[in-house]
Amino acid sequence: MNVNDVTKNEGNSGYTDFNFTITLSDFPIDAVTLRYWVQSESAVAGSDFVPVPGTVNVTFNPGVKAKTFTVKVKGDRVRELNERFFFNLAGVSSNAYFGKYQGKGTILNDD
Numbered sequence: 001m002n003v004n005d006v007t008k009n010e011g012n013s014g015y016t017d018f019n020f021t022i023t024l025s026d027f028p029i030d031a032v033t034l035r036y037w038v039q040s041e042s043a044v045a046g047s048d049f050v051p052v053p054g055t056v057n058v059t060f061n062p063g064v065k066a067k068t069f070t071v072k073v074k075g076d077r078v079r080e081l082n083e084r085f086f087f088n089l090a091g092v093s094s095n096a097y098f099g100k101y102q103g104k105g106t107i108l109n110d111d
């Protein structure tokens with residue numbers, strides 16, 4: 001199981017979708033469960049992206065290999081440094097291999 005990194009421009013208004021895809025190494029025979037949570041770093045929930053409260057339960061049913069989740073980044077016209085947040089995986093069921101468990105979201109300031 002892996003999750004990708006996302007690097008995109010911030011944008012100046014509205015929202016930009018940062019899409020994180022969790023991919024299993026193979027099609028599961030039994031359901032695979034895990035949780036994800038979105039962690040602020042230099043990018044702060046609320047001001048830089050739409051908060052994802054708590055931890056989110058995810059289930060891969062048999063035959064499903066990939067799922068995509070979106071973090072919505074807020075555009076602005078403020079001059080600031082590039083900012084980062086994390087898309088973390090945790091609590092993976094024992095029938096799945098745990099590979100790259102952290103996706104980095106890098107917001108490129110464009111102001």
Ligand SMILES: [Ca+2]
Pocket residue numbers: 010011012013075076077078109110111
């Ligand atoms: Ca901007």
Ligand SMILES: [Ca+2]
Pocket residue numbers: 010047048074075076078080
């Ligand atoms: Ca910003």
Ligand SMILES: [Ca+2]
Pocket residue numbers: 010076077078079080109110111
């Ligand atoms: Ca900015």
